[in-house]
Structures are given as C-alpha cells and as structure tokens.
Amino acid sequence: MKPNIETQLKVLFEGYSKFVDGKYLANCSCVLIKSTPNIVIDTLTSWDDEKLLSALKEENISCDDIDYVVCTHGHSDHVGCNHLFKKAVHIVGFSISHKDCYFTEPxxxxxxxxxxxxxxxxxxxxxxxxxxxxxxxxxxxxxxxVTGDLFEKFEDLEDAGIWKSAGSDSEELQEINRRKILKLADFIVPGHGPMFKVPQHFKEAD
Incomplete structure (x- = not known):
C-alpha cells in the first residue's frame, strides 16, 4: 500500500479586480499547498515580497521549503515574486525550468x-x-x-462578459477548458476572486 500523502491547501491571498476612483486595480489569488513536495501557486506582483514572506512565515514555511512554484500564466500579477524561491522548480504556463535548465517533458x-x-x-x-x-x-x-484567469471570479459563471473583458487569447479554448474544469473540480480558486464551490448544474451540463 502506498503511504498517504498529507495535502493541505491554503489560499494565502484572495485575488481581486476592481475599479477604484477611475483606476483599475488587480492582483491574483495566491495559494500554498503543504505537501510532499510544497508548492506555491501564483506569486502576486513584484511589489508584494514582504506580504508573501509574512504569510509564509505564519504557515511556518520558508522560501527554501518550497519545491515548486507554479504560475498559471505569465502575466505580471501572477509571477512577481518568483525570484524569492531559489531552490524551486518553476512552472510558468507551459515553461518548466530550474535555474538555466529547461525541461522538455511533459x-x-x-x-x-x-x-x-x-x-x-x-x-x-x-x-x-x-x-x-x-x-x-x-x-x-x-x-x-487553482485556475488563474481561466475563471476570473464566481460571477463569471453566469456573466461571460466578465472573463471575456479580462482578455482571452482564445475564447473558444477558454470555453472548452472552463467546461472541463467545472466537471472535474468540486471547488475552484479563480484568478481574481474568492474560492467557490462549483454549482451542481454546471457539473451535469452537456
């Protein structure tokens, strides 16, 4: 029998996107997975070093304890603190690397x-x-x-204009992969909103 792998998922920061006083403000959701190995998903902006370090300290985790950094895509609000994690393998979109070594698989x-x-x-x-x-x-x-901006927030389940207005390189592919995740997952951590439970009717839809 394979040993059980204890896996704890903690949303360190909920993402947001909003207009305030005529300015558009946004930052991504940031997630810690305590497991074997330890993983950080999406590392906020380049101005967020101290708050990310503080959040990890509260979880009794140091940067050197992180084995993988996964960035759901390469936009600046998702990769800003990657430099903190010197020992980790970095997965940024489809690119997987450690220092100057790039992996060709998968x-x-x-x-x-x-x-x-x-x-x-x-x-x-x-x-x-x-x-x-x-x-x-x-x-x-x-x-x-944990999907990054495949889903912006819970509200875009009913209002496609939300995720489309956030930018989509392929609305067709995004629709396909949104449906895939809705059937696969019980909960979604979107790029710019709180984690939410997938409504059952989305899981049952054709």
Missing amino acids: DFHSGEEFVINRKVKVIPTPGHTLQDVSVVVDTDNGVVA
Whole structure:
C-alpha cells in the first residue's frame, strides 16, 4: 500500500479586480499547498515580497521549503515574486525550468499533464493565454482546481462578459477548458476572486 500523502491547501491571498476612483486595480489569488513536495501557486506582483514572506512565515514555511512554484500564466500579477524561491522548480504556463535548465517533458502543447504527486497535478488549460495551466489538487474535502484567469471570479459563471473583458487569447479554448474544469473540480480558486464551490448544474451540463 502506498503511504498517504498529507495535502493541505491554503489560499494565502484572495485575488481581486476592481475599479477604484477611475483606476483599475488587480492582483491574483495566491495559494500554498503543504505537501510532499510544497508548492506555491501564483506569486502576486513584484511589489508584494514582504506580504508573501509574512504569510509564509505564519504557515511556518520558508522560501527554501518550497519545491515548486507554479504560475498559471505569465502575466505580471501572477509571477512577481518568483525570484524569492531559489531552490524551486518553476512552472510558468507551459515553461518548466530550474535555474538555466529547461525541461522538455511533459509536452503541455499536446495535452500532457505534469504529475507532482498522487494528489497534485498541473494540466494545460489554455484560453486566457495560449499557455495557461491549472493545478488540480485532491483534498480531503474534494477536488480543488487553482485556475488563474481561466475563471476570473464566481460571477463569471453566469456573466461571460466578465472573463471575456479580462482578455482571452482564445475564447473558444477558454470555453472548452472552463467546461472541463467545472466537471472535474468540486471547488475552484479563480484568478481574481474568492474560492467557490462549483454549482451542481454546471457539473451535469452537456
């Protein structure tokens, strides 16, 4: 029998996007997965070093304890603090690297998945950008998908204008991968809103 892998998922910061005094403000959701190995998903903006370090300290985790950094895509509000994690393998969209060494497998372009352990995998979900990935985590409370901007926030389930107005390199692919995740996941951590439970009627839709 394979040993059980303890996996704890913590949303360190909920993403947001909003207009305030005529200015558009946005930052991404940032997620910590305590497991074997430890993983950080989406590292905020380049101005967020101190708040990310503080949040990790509260979880008794140091930057050197992080084995993988996964950025759902390469936009600046999702990759800003990658530099903190010197020992980690970095997955930024379809690109996987450690220092100056780039991995040629898996081939996300062909739909292959990157299996981190039996409970955590990275899957290609292009649409918002053509190299978007999502992290799928099997937790004790159900399957959680950390999707970046494949989903902006819960409200875009009913109002497609929300995710489309945020930018989409391929609305067709984004629609396909949104449906895929809705059927696969029990909960979704979107790019710019709180984690939400997937309504059952979306899981049952054709």
